[in-house]
Amino acid sequence: MSGVPETSVVFLWHMHQPDYRDCLTGEYYFPWTYLHAIKxxxxxxxxxxxxxxxxxxxxxxxxxxxxxxxxxxxLNAYLTKGELLSDPLLALLTNAERPEPGSERFADLLQKCTRANRERIIERFKPYQHLMGLYDNAQEVEGADRYFNQQYLTDLCVWYHLGWLGETVRRDNPIIERLQQQSFNYTADHCRDLLQVIYSAISGIIPRHKKLAESGQAELITSPYAHPILPLLLDFNSTHDAMPAAPLPNSGEYPGGEARAHWQMQKGLDVFKQHFGNMPKGCWASEGALSDAALKVLSEHGIRWTATGDSVLFNSLQNSANSTAADKIKSEPDTRHTAFQVGEGDVHVFFRDDGLSDKIGFEYANWHADDAVGDFVHHLENIAKAAPADNHTVISIIMDGENAWEYYPENAWYFIDALYKKIEAHPYLTTRTYSEVLELADNQAPLNTIPLEHLCAGSWVYGTFSTWIGEAEKNHAWDILCEVKRAYDQVIDSGTLDQQQSAEASLQLALCEGSDWFWWFGDYNPSDSVKDFDRLYRQHVSNLYTSLGLVPPSSLDTPISTGSGAPANGGVMRQGHQ
Structure with missing residues (x-):
């Protein structure tokens, strides 16, 4: 026997993409949803x-x-009835009409087929590397891309999708093996075969996760519908909990924010139940963004547990009202790896181990998988040994479940598999879900929660809201949203829209309220990504005006942000600590 109490390790993998569709036309602007699905x-x-x-x-x-x-x-409609796809990049694998070489649309599709990790995806496959070399050379001569023909675009598109495939699909599918051996000169039949594999992968995602949940291996949870920052919908001033000097949007507050917070929660739960069959017990409030008011909203919708970054905990311990908890954690730091209860609320809060989670997100990609797993488990062991025996120790590893893996060899295949196996065989570390932790406490011994009187409002990123508010361009985007929300309220209150039109406008408003647009505004981020998300945000706001029967203001033609940075991992992820 090890003498160390059994210690729970919870992996929470966050799967999230904003809506890349133009909801008026149905066309997808960017392919990230289905690419992350197949990978x-x-x-x-x-x-x-x-x-x-x-x-x-x-x-x-x-x-x-x-x-x-x-x-x-x-995809089902295309493969069975030949109906057109609304994603122009995916449609390159069909018999849909294509833009002419040399046209702006042709050049845009070519460029999109190059947006993959150069080292881990493109250079892994010699044919893809060769095609990219031709593309790179053409960029040195203005207008050279007009000399690329349709076959080149087809080959580049096929390799783009082959490169983005997950390892389980690549290793187990003879169709993919044949396509990779083909190398070049792909035909319509080859493209259809690839589309069939893509369809099979996407159609299996929800059923496979439902089966894992039914077996007890997985706990499935959700977030507010379009991933808004709940505390900011409720109160811009919550920003000052962790950033007292931060400037706020000129609008002062988000009009009707509390009602919208509840709408986003209820709509999210409805969608989750529709597709997974039950109501979740937990909720990852978008970006782990919490406040006392946000916890109250979660509780009112039946949520039993939530989580955020440990910087939120550390900021909260600075408040004199939490002195008892602060003294306890100061004397025994590893007691923080457990459940917390805030005020009189009934939602248990778990805090992410930012250091360990960020090792997976930003460090281990360049390690040998066995060394990385050994180092990671060693850190888990140290926490387990140091924590009090009666602490109900729960080590929370919470991170992006999609963007990190393209920086690993072979989509982190070796690392993730070895990590699960190492912990599975461990004498006192065991993987659990949060609901299982709470159920064990209910059935065996009361959970030894640590009480907090007040939660310092913040997110898993730095323990603040600085990624979404408090900077000129981000605040300007909030003012744009507040303006269209006031217009929305006036039209809805006037009764000029019928029930269906009102529902469609409310859905469009929800997309505008999403966190992603504010994440990308600012000089910190790379210009290409900022341009993409800036354009899509303004399009969503413009579509909202249109759905209300109003003319979008001409100011929406002006970009909000340009970006000029080069952050780690392209800015798609952030570290928990600054």
């Missing part, structure tokens, strides 16, 4: 299936669920 969502399910002694929590954002279902339905 990451399939692989993450397979890793758990291949390690039946392991458990994990998966957070599926409702707007992501709806897009996955949409792609599933569209």
């Amino acid at each position: 990451d969502y399939t692989d993450m399910a397979a890793h758990l299936e291949n390690n039946p002694g392991s458990k994990a929590v998966f957070n599926y954002v409702p707007i992501l669920i709806e897009q996955l279902v949409d792609y599933d339905q569209q």
Whole structure:
């Protein structure tokens, strides 16, 4: 016997993409939803299936669920009835009409087929590397891309999708093996075969995760519908809890924010239940953004547990009202790896181990998988040994379940598999879900929660809201949203829209309230990504005006932000601590 109490390790994998569709036309602007589906969502399910002694929590954002279902339905309609696809990049694998070489549309599609990790994806496959070399050379001569023909675009597109496939699909599918051996000169039949594989991967995501949940291996949870920052909808001033000097939007507050927070929660739960069959017990409030008021909203919607970053805990311990908890954690730091209860609320709060989670997100990609797993488990062991025996120790590893893996060799296949196996065989570390932790406490011994009188409002990123508010361009984007929300309220109150029109406008407003647009505004981020998300945000706001029967203001033609930074991992992830 080890003499160390059994210690729970909870992996919470967050799956999230904003809505990349133009909801008025149905066209997808960017392919990230289905690309992550065929690469990451399939692989993450397979890793758990291949390690039946392991458990994990998966957070599926409702707007992501709806897009996955949409792609599933569209691919089925194309493969069975020949109906057109609304994603122009995916449509390159069909018999749909193509833009002419040399046209702006042709050049845009070429460029999109190059947006993959150069080292881990493109250079892994010699044919893809060769095609990219031709593209790179053409960029040195203005207008050279007009000399690329349709066959080149087809070959580049096929390799783009082959490169983005998950390892479970690549390793187990003879069709993919044949396509990779083909190398060049892909035909319509080859493209259809690839589309069939893509369809199979996407259509299996929800059923596979449902089966994992039914077996007890996975806990499935969700977020507010379009991934808004709940505390900011409720009160811009919550920003000052962790950033007292931060400037706020000129609007002062988000009009009707409390009602919208409840709408986003209820709509999210409805979508989750529709597709997964039950109500979740936990909720990853978008970006782990919490406040006392946000916890109250979660409680009113029946949520039993939530989580955020440990910087929120550390900020909260600075408040004199939490002196008892602060003294306890100061004397025994590893007692923080447990459940917390805030005030009189009934929602248990778990705090992410930012250091360990960020090791997976930002450090281990360049390690040998066995060394990385050994180092990670060693840190887990140290926490387990140092924590009090009666602490109900729960080590929370919470991170992006999709963006990190393309920086690893072979989509982190070796690392994730070895990690699950190492913990599964461990004498006192065991993977659990949060609901299982709470159920064990209910059935065996009361959970030794640590009380907090007040939660310092913040997110898993730095323990603040600085990623979404408090900077000129981000605040300007909030003012744009507040302006269109006031217009929305006036039109809805006037009764000029029928029930269906009102519902459509409310959905469009929800997309505008999403966190992603504010994440990308600012000089910290790379210009290409900022341009993409800036454009889509303004399009969503413009579409909202149109859905209200109003003319969008001409100011929406002006970009909000340009970006000029070069952050780690392209800015798609952040570290918990600054």
